[in-house]
Amino acid sequence: xxxxxxxxxxxxxxxxxxxxxxxxxxxxxxxxxxxxxxxxxxxxxxxxxxxxxxxxxxxxxxxxxxxxxxxxxxxxxxxxxxxxxxxxxxxxxxxxxxxxxxxxxxxxxxxxxxxxxxxxxxxxxxxxxxxxxxxxxxxxxxxxxxxxxxxxxxxxxxxxxxxxxxxxxxxxxxxxxxxxxxxxxxxxxxx
Amino acid sequence: xxxxxxxxxxxxxxxxxxxxxxxxxxxxxxxxxxxxxxxxxxxxxxxxxxxxxxxxxxxxxxxxxxxxxxxxxxxxxxxxxxxxxxxxxxxxxxxxxxxxxxxxxxxxxxxxxxxxxxxxxxxxxxxxxxxxxxxxxxxxxxxxxxxxxxxxxxxxxxxxxxxxxxxxxxxxxxxxxxxxxxxxxxxxxxx
DNA sequence: CGTTGAATTCATCCGTGGTTGAATTCTACG
DNA sequence: CGTAGAATTCAACCACGGATGAATTCAACG
Numbered sequence: 001x002x003x004x005x006x007x008x009x010x011x012x013x014x015x016x017x018x019x020x021x022x023x024x025x026x027x028x029x030x031x032x033x034x035x036x037x038x039x040x041x042x043x044x045x046x047x048x049x050x051x052x053x054x055x056x057x058x059x060x061x062x063x064x065x066x067x068x069x070x071x072x073x074x075x076x077x078x079x080x081x082x083x084x085x086x087x088x089x090x091x092x093x094x095x096x097x098x099x100x101x102x103x104x105x106x107x108x109x110x111x112x113x114x115x116x117x118x119x120x121x122x123x124x125x126x127x128x129x130x131x132x133x134x135x136x137x138x139x140x141x142x143x144x145x146x147x148x149x150x151x152x153x154x155x156x157x158x159x160x161x162x163x164x165x166x167x168x169x170x171x172x173x174x175x176x177x178x179x180x181x182x183x184x185x186x187x188x189x190x191x
Numbered sequence: 192x193x194x195x196x197x198x199x200x201x202x203x204x205x206x207x208x209x210x211x212x213x214x215x216x217x218x219x220x221x222x223x224x225x226x227x228x229x230x231x232x233x234x235x236x237x238x239x240x241x242x243x244x245x246x247x248x249x250x251x252x253x254x255x256x257x258x259x260x261x262x263x264x265x266x267x268x269x270x271x272x273x274x275x276x277x278x279x280x281x282x283x284x285x286x287x288x289x290x291x292x293x294x295x296x297x298x299x300x301x302x303x304x305x306x307x308x309x310x311x312x313x314x315x316x317x318x319x320x321x322x323x324x325x326x327x328x329x330x331x332x333x334x335x336x337x338x339x340x341x342x343x344x345x346x347x348x349x350x351x352x353x354x355x356x357x358x359x360x361x362x363x364x365x366x367x368x369x370x371x372x373x374x375x376x377x378x379x380x381x382x
Numbered sequence: 383c384g385t386t387g388a389a390t391t392c393a394t395c396c397g398t399g400g401t402t403g404a405a406t407t408c409t410a411c412g
Numbered sequence: 413c414g415t416a417g418a419a420t421t422c423a424a425c426c427a428c429g430g431a432t433g434a435a436t437t438c439a440a441c442g
Contacts, residue, residue: 149360
């Protein structure tokens with residue numbers, strides 16, 4: 001079925017391919033996700049994937065999506081001041097990770113950091129530029145950058161255990177409980 | 192060079208292959224590490240790898256090494272009581288991760304958790320049985336298991352950023368500084 | 383020394399998966 | 413309508429990498 005040639009009607013196949021790529025990268029990681037599998041998910045020929053996105057690495061780059069403009073993200077955390085920034089950070093973190101729209105893109109980025117050097121670089125950049133440089137700039141005291149990095153590392157670890165490894169205790173916990181527990185620990189690093 | 196047949200002398204080739212496997216898995220992850228690359232590192236024919244360790248998955252299982260008997264590990268942390276357990280946990284964590292002997296095995300386990308379902312299961316088991324069940328059992332208060340899991344997640348995150356992604360701020364920090372900063376946050380979860 | 387078995391390499395097979403260029407079907411626009 | 417170009421599939425190539433079975437060299441032991 002599905003013979004050669006353009007399909008009738010008005011359709012956004014490119015978008016479907018991209019969504020399939022996100023879902024597949026998120027679920028199986030860079031190497032585990034094959035172009036063929038992505039194409040199958042999008043119900044499309046593998047060649048079409050290349051037609052739209054070029055090489056697999058290009059497709060990966062297109063699939064990595066940040067939840068919101070990084071600057072806005074940082075602003076939202078630190079804008080109201082250092083007080084309560086820990087809880088705001090935790091809340092914002094879970095907000096984007098729990099949203100099915102953005103989760104796949106984030107998972108793709110996180111898993112990518114383990115799969116390819118370029119993926120690791122993406123994560124380094126994201127954290128370096130946005131989180132640490134911008135947020136740590138507002139903090140007082142010694143070693144603000146290191147403290148900010150440690151706060152970020154905690155969130156990374158939670159993402160790993162809750163969304164990748166699916167550790168039962170963490171997967172079962174409610175977001176409210178998590179924010180209540182994690183927020184103060186983050187605040188301890190920031191204050 | 193290296194013609195067919197047994198090599199003269201008394202040598203532990205099997206051990207060298209295993210070490211090469213650990214190093215390669217640690218550096219490139221499960222999929223990135225090829226049997227051929229491992230064999231080349233050990234200066235050996237690929238077939239020999241299979242001869243000793245069977246399938247690639249078997250080799251991976253052999254390469255994942257825990258730093259010490261998990262029970263002993265847990266005992267060391269919680270044995271002296273809840274007081275100071277946070278610092279002891281942090282110290283023990285960095286001890287095994289900074290030791291080049293054990294680091295490759297741990298990296299293999301951590302990266303493996305991202306690459307294959309089985310790898311994720313290994314990590315789940317390790318944390319589930321040892322860390323959480325054993326350690327959380329000694330804690331007081333509500334949600335001891337979740338709190339313990341969160342403490343563990345922080346350590347995982349640090350491992351990711353320091354040893355996998357190689358985030359500069361974290362890589363540059365001294366172990367003493369890290370223990371001093373992280374210990375109290377872990378203690379906050381435990382107490 | 384001769385024989386057995388372990389250690390090691392050789393040659394090769396085969397599946398998987400990224401990639402490509404040509405062919406086919408549709409839409410848009412004159 | 414006719415033609416240009418975009419969307420889509422077809423068919424195939426080719427490299428990489430895991431796996432295997434036979435052949436070769438050495439050690440151990442009688």
